[in-house]
Amino acid sequence: MDINTKTQIYAIIGDPVEHSKSPAMQNEFFCKTGINAVYLAFHVVKDNLQDVIGGFKKLEELRGFNVTVPHKVEIMKYIDELDPVAMKIGAVNTVVVKDGKWFGYNTDWYGVFKTLQKNNVPCNVKTLIIGAGGASNGVIYGLQQYGISEIAITNRTTEKAIAVAKQFDINVVDFASYKDELDDYQLIINTTTLPFGQMIPDFKKDVIYFDLKYYLESTPDFCIDGKAMLYYQGVKAFELWTGKIIED
Numbered sequence: 001m002d003i004n005t006k007t008q009i010y011a012i013i014g015d016p017v018e019h020s021k022s023p024a025m026q027n028e029f030f031c032k033t034g035i036n037a038v039y040l041a042f043h044v045v046k047d048n049l050q051d052v053i054g055g056f057k058k059l060e061e062l063r064g065f066n067v068t069v070p071h072k073v074e075i076m077k078y079i080d081e082l083d084p085v086a087m088k089i090g091a092v093n094t095v096v097v098k099d100g101k102w103f104g105y106n107t108d109w110y111g112v113f114k115t116l117q118k119n120n121v122p123c124n125v126k127t128l129i130i131g132a133g134g135a136s137n138g139v140i141y142g143l144q145q146y147g148i149s150e151i152a153i154t155n156r157t158t159e160k161a162i163a164v165a166k167q168f169d170i171n172v173v174d175f176a177s178y179k180d181e182l183d184d185y186q187l188i189i190n191t192t193t194l195p196f197g198q199m200i201p202d203f204k205k206d207v208i209y210f211d212l213k214y215y216l217e218s219t220p221d222f223c224i225d226g227k228a229m230l231y232y233q234g235v236k237a238f239e240l241w242t243g244k245i246i247e248d
């Protein structure tokens with residue numbers, strides 16, 4: 001694809017951003033669909049977000065961008081129209097620019113939803129989420145959309161688990177004792193920054209383990225990693241930007 005004066009610009013902003021798989025993936029989607037656009041990664045630290053946003057608002061060629069850590073909440077200040085799902089999740093990872101207006105969406109939950117679907121996870125699994133950080137809201141929304149209703153969350157900082165549980169009407173499990181109750185769950189999801197092996201004593205064959213991380217270290221290969229989640233959040237973002245559906 002030739003780059004010329006008609007080339008549209010898409011991007012991801014975050015800190016860190018250098019390991020992001022999104023540029024390779026989105027540029028492949030643009031290539032596949034014959035759209036004259038490029039997708040770039042911009043390293044934006046917290047203190048520079050406002051300035052970068054100011055510049056972005058003036059760029060006519062910018063048609064959309066992804067937002068990653070640590071800007072997914074802060075970016076909401078600059079959005080003209082917030083999608084109700086992004087509002088419920090409380091974070092924006094996809095911005096669509098149309099006629100100079102910024103529309104904010106969250107597609108992370110869809111990545112979770114499709115991961116469950118692709119792995120044939122049944123809806124009747126009792127689920128434990130370990131960690132109540134930035135990613136957990138999207139995970140819970142994805143689980144609930146999928147039809148999983150028995151969900152509990154545990155977190156080192158209990159107040160955060162309580163706040164999330166209240167918002168999504170799920171249960172809280174005490175962080176001091178959740179390891180004694182693991183037998184109650186058929187699906188266990190690690191949303192913390194620590195390896196799964198540090199959060200649970202052992203892995204059982206009849207339990208489904210899902211870790212949001214892209215690469216899993218010292219984790220059995222029957223565990224689900226974050227690759228499908230990343231792919232499908234990107235597929236949905238691409239659809240929001242271009243109206244084009246990337247087939248599986």
Ligand code: ATR
Nearest residue numbers: 130131132133134135155156157160191192193194
């Ligand atoms: P944030 O909470 O700022 O959104 P995050 O990186 O999205 O941060 O989430 C990190 C998650 O990993 C949190 O659930 C965090 O627990 P706290 O909320 O108590 O900080 C969890 N985490 C990180 N280090 C941990 C540790 N050493 N032990 C247990 N949980 C840990």
